[in-house]
Amino acid sequence: MGGGGQQTEPAEPGSGKAAGVYTWEEVQKHRSRNDQWLVVNRQVYDISQWVKRHPGGSRVIGHYAGEDATEVFAAFHPDQKFAQKFLKPLLIGDLVATEPNQDANKNAEIIQDFDHLREQTENRGLFQAQPLFFCLHLGHILVLEAVAWLMVSYWGTSWTMTLLCSVLLATAQSQAGWLQHDFGHLSVFKKSKWNHLVHKFIIGHLKGASANWWNHRHFQHHAKPNIFKKDPDINMMDIFVLGNTQPVEYGIKKIKHYPYNYQHQYFFLVAPPLLIPVFYNYNIMKTMITRRDWVDLAWASTYYIRYFYCYVPLYGVFGSLALMMFVRFLESHWFVWVTQMSHLPMEIDHERRQDWLTMQLQATCNIEQSFFNDWFSGHLNFQIEHHLFPRMPRHNYQLVAPQVRQLCEKHGIPYETKTLWRGMVDVFRSLKTSGELWLDAYLHK
Numbered sequence: 001m002g003g004g005g006q007q008t009e010p011a012e013p014g015s016g017k018a019a020g021v022y023t024w025e026e027v028q029k030h031r032s033r034n035d036q037w038l039v040v041n042r043q044v045y046d047i048s049q050w051v052k053r054h055p056g057g058s059r060v061i062g063h064y065a066g067e068d069a070t071e072v073f074a075a076f077h078p079d080q081k082f083a084q085k086f087l088k089p090l091l092i093g094d095l096v097a098t099e100p101n102q103d104a105n106k107n108a109e110i111i112q113d114f115d116h117l118r119e120q121t122e123n124r125g126l127f128q129a130q131p132l133f134f135c136l137h138l139g140h141i142l143v144l145e146a147v148a149w150l151m152v153s154y155w156g157t158s159w160t161m162t163l164l165c166s167v168l169l170a171t172a173q174s175q176a177g178w179l180q181h182d183f184g185h186l187s188v189f190k191k192s193k194w195n196h197l198v199h200k201f202i203i204g205h206l207k208g209a210s211a212n213w214w215n216h217r218h219f220q221h222h223a224k225p226n227i228f229k230k231d232p233d234i235n236m237m238d239i240f241v242l243g244n245t246q247p248v249e250y251g252i253k254k255i256k257h258y259p260y261n262y263q264h265q266y267f268f269l270v271a272p273p274l275l276i277p278v279f280y281n282y283n284i285m286k287t288m289i290t291r292r293d294w295v296d297l298a299w300a301s302t303y304y305i306r307y308f309y310c311y312v313p314l315y316g317v318f319g320s321l322a323l324m325m326f327v328r329f330l331e332s333h334w335f336v337w338v339t340q341m342s343h344l345p346m347e348i349d350h351e352r353r354q355d356w357l358t359m360q361l362q363a364t365c366n367i368e369q370s371f372f373n374d375w376f377s378g379h380l381n382f383q384i385e386h387h388l389f390p391r392m393p394r395h396n397y398q399l400v401a402p403q404v405r406q407l408c409e410k411h412g413i414p415y416e417t418k419t420l421w422r423g424m425v426d427v428f429r430s431l432k433t434s435g436e437l438w439l440d441a442y443l444h445k
Contacts, residue, residue: 020093024103027095031066037092038069042101045090057216060223063230068103071111071356072223074118078127078186078391106355110411114357114388117407121389121400129188129393137179141206144172149310157314166323170330176206177335178378184214187393204299205306209280212296213287222390225363226348233339234348239263239270240431243348247434251441261439264432271340276332277325338376341367341423342383345430346416358413360387365416367423369398376420384415 022044030037036048038061047065051058056076064072077083095101102111121127148168152161183199186192200211217232224230226243234242238257241247247260258266288297311320347362354362367373367381380386382397385404392400408415418426 021096022093023096024099028066028103033062036062036065038064038067039095039103040068040070040073040087042095043087043091044093044095045087046092047090050086050090056219059216059230060219063220063224063227067353068101068106070101071114074115075356075388075390076219076222078190078192102355104353106353107358107411110357110413111355113407113410114355117400117403118389120403121392124399126396126400127187127389127392130395131188133393133395134179134182134188137175138202141172141175141179144168144175145206148172152314157319162323166326166330169323169327170334173207173327173331174334175375175378176202177331178380180207180209180211180214181218181378181380182394184211184218185390187391200296200299204296205302208300208303208307210284210288210293210296210300212291212293213284222387224351225360225387226343226346227352227363228348228350230351233343240267241434241438242344242430243434244437245349247438248441248445251438251443252445254442256442261435263435264428267428267431272333272336273329274332275336277328281328337424337427338378338380340427341418341420342380345423345426357388357407357411360384361408361413361415363387365418365423366401367418367420373420381420 027037027039027044030046030048034048036051037044037046039045047054047061051062054061061069073083074080100108102108145168148165151168152165155161180199180203182188183195183202186195188198189195196211203209203211203214221231221233226234228234228246236242238255240258240263241250241260250256250260284300287293288300307324308317308320311323314320315323342365343363346365352359361384364383364387366384367377369381373381379394379397382394382401385392385397385401386394388404389397389400405415407413
């Protein structure tokens with residue numbers, strides 16, 4: 001319980017009045033599904049009843065139950081004073097004066113230095129977007145869509161024209177994916193509502209997907225990257241085993257849903273070709289319908305109406321469906337390799353409750369900067385900077401990268417940059433290594 005001789009019974013939820021003081025030990029007791037406390041700037045909040053109303057989803061905030069959430073709160077919220085209005089009624093107390101600002105395994109010096117770096121980047125204006133950059137990016141997506149349709153409209157639907165049309169549409173879809181990512185992270189407009197509106201337009205009308213589905217999934221990934229049971233991007237549904245810990249655990253328990261020692265081979269048949277056209281498409285539609293997300297469903301419907309209006313006269317209903325699935329197939333390869341080469345070969349483990357800088361650097365790496373790499377990956381070749389500053393406009397990542405590298409060197413944290421080719425090869429190598437670890441544990445432990 002708390003110290004300092006003050007009352008430590010928590011305040012009635014919704015009162016907004018601090019009733020006492022608490023130790024980290026007391027806070028850490030409240031991390032179950034129905035009993036969740038967290039700390040922001042040394043103030044203790046009971047989010048148990050409010051968590052389902054959290055705009056970013058219940059899971060992302062619940063992942064920080066029982067620990068300090070100050071750094072992630074600053075990373076995700078562009079207007080912290082506005083966000084504090086939601087927290088105020090949940091306030092139940094403060095940390096004991098003798099307790100440190102951070103909990104458990106978090107390094108106080110690293111937290112302080114990174115907080116100083118974040119303040120410096122804000123003062124340099126690196127969180128301010130360049131409207132022309134994003135307008136040009138949207139423009140080139142619309143041009144690709146238009147050229148793809150004009151080609152088959154004027155020159156026919158031969159196999160050659162259809163293939164070229166597919167490549168252009170897949171390129172447009174991939175680039176629209178990176179652009180919706182920018183607005184989803186609130187990194188373009190100063191006002192969140194404008195980011196949300198354009199986000200729905202791009203992901204809904206240009207891609208036929210759901211903004212809410214993306215938000216609730218993607219922010220979990222950013223909050224706890226490469227953490228089992230918290231990062232949905234590494235929930236492989238037992239098709240793959242990842243990292244160095246999970247394969248051994250599965251091997252010891254004699255879990256063999258698939259021949260994991262061959263996962264580096266069947267990966268090519270499962271993940272790149274099927275993630276978007278099968279898993280994501282099904283999951284997005286299911287989520288919108290089961291959660292009755294009629295707004296996102298309406299936005300997504302405009303994509304399908306526009307697409308079929310343009311292509312059914314040229315290919316017929318079944319031909320248009322086949323073309324759409326082939327475009328998704330091509331886009332899926334692009335998406336999987338770009339997103340996985342920065343995360344899959346890195347550390348993947350259970351929760352260790354580390355400070356923001358350490359946690360993000362262990363889970364991410366960069367790909368070398370070049371004009372092509374920037375365009376090809378939507379600037380996610382600067383995955384480290386993106387994860388540290390998720391609200392920063394992507395065109396500023398390379399400006400903050402030298403300071404991030406210096407900070408990592410100061411604290412002995414590896415800052416890894418790879419070539420594009422090595423990044424892709426390391427996905428294959430990491431899967432092979434994990435499969436070998438599983439086989440060894442399965443046979444000998």
